[in-house]
Amino acid sequence: MAAGRPREFDPDEALDRALEVFWHRGYEGASLPELTKAMGINRPSMYATFGNKEALFRKAMDRYAEGPAAYVRAALERPVAREAIEQILAGTVALLSDPTHPKGCFAVQGALACGEASEGIQKDLADRRMAGLEAVRKRLERAKSEGDLPDDLDPENLARFLMTIMHGLAVQAAGGATRQQMEQVVKLVMMVWPKNVKRPDRKN
Amino acid sequence: MAAGRPREFDPDEALDRALEVFWHRGYEGASLPELTKAMGINRPSMYATFGNKEALFRKAMDRYAEGPAAYVRAALERPVAREAIEQILAGTVALLSDPTHPKGCFAVQGALACGEASEGIQKDLADRRMAGLEAVRKRLERAKSEGDLPDDLDPENLARFLMTIMHGLAVQAAGGATRQQMEQVVKLVMMVWPKNVKRPDRKN
DNA sequence: CTCTTATTGTACTCCTCGGTACATAAAACT
DNA sequence: AGTTTTATGTACCGAGGAGTACAATAAGAG
Incomplete structure (x- = not known):
C-alpha cells in the first residue's frame, strides 16, 4: 500500500x-x-x-477529560471520602488558576448558552458535567456503605453541592477571580464538609 | 413640533x-x-x-437587574444577615427554576465565553456579577459591625462563597437541574451557614 | 388640505462564517 | 523511472450574520 x-x-x-x-x-x-x-x-x-x-x-x-480534568478521577480513588473531595477542590482551583490555560472551565463555558445550531454540543457538554456528578455521587455512596459518611447525609445532594461549588468557582475564575480568592472559598467549604468517620488508614 | x-x-x-x-x-x-x-x-x-x-x-x-434579579437587592435589606442570605438563595432557586424564563442565569450565560468581538459585553456582564458580590460583601460587613456575624469569618470570603453557590446553581439549572435538586443544595448550604448571633428583632 | 416628522416594511449592502474544489507537493510501491 | 496515495495551500462556495437605504405610511402642525 x-x-x-x-x-x-x-x-x-x-x-x-x-x-x-x-x-x-x-x-x-x-x-x-x-x-x-x-x-x-x-x-x-x-x-x-x-x-x-x-x-x-x-x-x-x-x-x-483525559488531560486537564483527569484530576477528578484520580482524586475519587482516594480511600477516604473527605480527602477525595478535598483533592478535587484543590485540583479545581489549581486548574482554574493555571496561567497556562484559559480562565475558567472548558466544560462550563464551552457551550453554556448557544444558538440553535449548537444545541447538540451544548447537550453533550451538559452530559459530561452530569457524568462528573454521577462519579462523585457513586464515590459518596461507597463512602456511606463503608461508614465513611454520616448516615443523615444524602450522597446525591452532597455530590450536587460539590458540583455546584466547582461550577461556581468556574464562573468566578472566568470573571477574573484569583487563586487566593478561590482557595478561601474552598477553605470555607472544607470547614463545613463532614469530618472523617472512619480512620484514614483502615480500609482500601 | x-x-x-x-x-x-x-x-x-x-x-x-x-x-x-x-x-x-x-x-x-x-x-x-x-x-x-x-x-x-x-x-x-x-x-x-x-x-x-x-x-x-x-x-x-x-x-x-431591575426585574428578575431584583430579589437580591430586596433580600439584602433584611435586618438579620442569615435571613438575607437565606432569602437570596431561595430567590435564586425560584428564578432558576421558573418555567416562564429560560433555564439558567442571564448574567452567567449571557456571555461567559465569546469571540473577540463580544469581549466588551463579556466584561460588562462580569462587572455586574462582581457588583452583586460587592453588595453581598458590604451587607456582611455591616452584619459584622452589628455583631450579626461571627468575628472569625471574613465577609469577603463569605460573600464569594455565596456567589459561588449562586453561580454554581446557575450552571446546574442550565444543565437541567430541577427545583427540588437545587433546593436540596440550598438546604445543605443553610445547614452550615453561621447561625444568628444577634436576636432577629433587636436592631433595624 | 398640505407639510413635516417619525415609524414601518422590503430589499438590499458588506462581511464573516463553516465547508470544499482543485491543483501542487511529497512520500511509498512496482 | 513512473504510478499511486495522501497532505498541503489557495482560492473559492453558499449561507447567514449585523446593519442600512429607501419608499410607503400614519400621525400632528399650520
Whole structure:
C-alpha cells in the first residue's frame, strides 16, 4: 500500500491547541481561522484529520477529560471520602488558576448558552458535567456503605453541592477571580464538609 | 413640533422579549431575526429604538437587574444577615427554576465565553456579577459591625462563597437541574451557614 | 388640505462564517 | 523511472450574520 505524503504536524498537539481556543472562546466563539492558526495548520488539513468543527470540538472534549480534568478521577480513588473531595477542590482551583490555560472551565463555558445550531454540543457538554456528578455521587455512596459518611447525609445532594461549588468557582475564575480568592472559598467549604468517620488508614 | 407616525409597539415589552432571547441563547447565540421575531417588530424599528444589538443587550442587562434579579437587592435589606442570605438563595432557586424564563442565569450565560468581538459585553456582564458580590460583601460587613456575624469569618470570603453557590446553581439549572435538586443544595448550604448571633428583632 | 416628522416594511449592502474544489507537493510501491 | 496515495495551500462556495437605504405610511402642525 502506498502511504502518501506524510502529515507535517502532530494531530495530538494540534488538538491541544484547538482545545485551548475552544476553552477560551467557547464552541461558537471559536472561528475556524482562529482555530487553524492556533493549530498551525490550514483548513483542509483540519477537515481531513478531524472531520469538521463539531467533530474537532468533541475530540477536544475527550482530550480535556483525559488531560486537564483527569484530576477528578484520580482524586475519587482516594480511600477516604473527605480527602477525595478535598483533592478535587484543590485540583479545581489549581486548574482554574493555571496561567497556562484559559480562565475558567472548558466544560462550563464551552457551550453554556448557544444558538440553535449548537444545541447538540451544548447537550453533550451538559452530559459530561452530569457524568462528573454521577462519579462523585457513586464515590459518596461507597463512602456511606463503608461508614465513611454520616448516615443523615444524602450522597446525591452532597455530590450536587460539590458540583455546584466547582461550577461556581468556574464562573468566578472566568470573571477574573484569583487563586487566593478561590482557595478561601474552598477553605470555607472544607470547614463545613463532614469530618472523617472512619480512620484514614483502615480500609482500601 | 410634529410628532410623526406613532410607534406601534411597547418598547418595554419588546425589551422583555429580547431579554428572554438573550437569556436563552447568550449574546452571540441570539440572532437578529430571532430577536426581532420575538420582539414582534422588524429590524429597522429595533435599530431606531435601541441603537444596535449591543445596545439592546445592555438595556436587557438593566432590565434583568431591575426585574428578575431584583430579589437580591430586596433580600439584602433584611435586618438579620442569615435571613438575607437565606432569602437570596431561595430567590435564586425560584428564578432558576421558573418555567416562564429560560433555564439558567442571564448574567452567567449571557456571555461567559465569546469571540473577540463580544469581549466588551463579556466584561460588562462580569462587572455586574462582581457588583452583586460587592453588595453581598458590604451587607456582611455591616452584619459584622452589628455583631450579626461571627468575628472569625471574613465577609469577603463569605460573600464569594455565596456567589459561588449562586453561580454554581446557575450552571446546574442550565444543565437541567430541577427545583427540588437545587433546593436540596440550598438546604445543605443553610445547614452550615453561621447561625444568628444577634436576636432577629433587636436592631433595624 | 398640505407639510413635516417619525415609524414601518422590503430589499438590499458588506462581511464573516463553516465547508470544499482543485491543483501542487511529497512520500511509498512496482 | 513512473504510478499511486495522501497532505498541503489557495482560492473559492453558499449561507447567514449585523446593519442600512429607501419608499410607503400614519400621525400632528399650520
